[in-house]
Amino acid sequence: MIWLSNTLTFLLKKIKSLFLNLSIKNESLERLFFSEKKIFLSLGILISSCICGAIYPFLEFDSNLDFSTSEFIIKFIGLFSQNLFIISGLYFLGITLFASPIRAGLKNSKGEKPDSSNILTFKKHINFLAFIQIPVLIGMISVFPVIREQKTLSDIIIFISTIWLYILIIRSVFVLYGYNLQVKETLYLRYVKSFLIVIFTYIPSTMIFQLFIVSLIKGVVEIWI
Secondary structure, three states: OHHHHHHHHHHHHHHHHHHHHHHOOHHHHHHHHHOHHHHHHHHHHHHHHHHHHHHHHHHOOOOOOOOOHHHHHHHHHHHHHHHHHHHHHHHHHHHHHHOOHHHHOOOOOOOOOOOHHHOOOHHHHHHHHHHOOHHHHHHHHHHOOOHHHOHHHHHHHHHHHHHHHHHHHHHHHHHHOOHHHOOOOOHHHHHHHHHHHHHHHHHHHHHHHHHHHHHHHHHHHHHHO
16 A cells, blocks of 8 residues: 555645646746647647546446447547537637737737737647646546545546646636736736636537537447447
8 A cells, every 4th residue: 555655645746736837827838838849749638638538437436337449439539529629619719709919910000910929820729728638637546446436535536627627728718819918907807808718618619519519420430330
């Protein structure tokens, strides 16, 4: 049991450091905006999070589901497609409606265009929103052999991971849409705008995809398999 205690302590320290850097410090997120070279790392995190989400129902302690390759593939394709659908939708809405003039690449009152590095591109957008799927990976701790047997502890881990994911999504919108650059507005107002965008775009998009698209994907995959 000593190795388990040491492992959990190590994981908690790493998670705490990651949580503080991504959830509180703007500098980390701003650096991520400019780090397009990490696109493969971000896509790896996105794919891994979809794999975790697809296999999670089979690993729950009280799950009566037997592992099925076809069900796993359906869930994985559904989650991956859902993420791409939402990321694309948020990019389109951001660049056309919600992003600041700098992020949208619009000229200022003097007729000057913003620096190209500050303009929101789809590559930057997908790099950012793929990377912040980290809480999904950490949430898989809840199905570790010993932890999953403790129902309350497992539920707490899932709850914290979910809240953390939404915090990162809100903060991502804050940076991606350039609200961190709009210093003339209060910080509170800028975060409220980010929160409302997530509430009225991200969450409905997830629900719409689950209701209409997942069943279509399931039918296609079942025919293919």
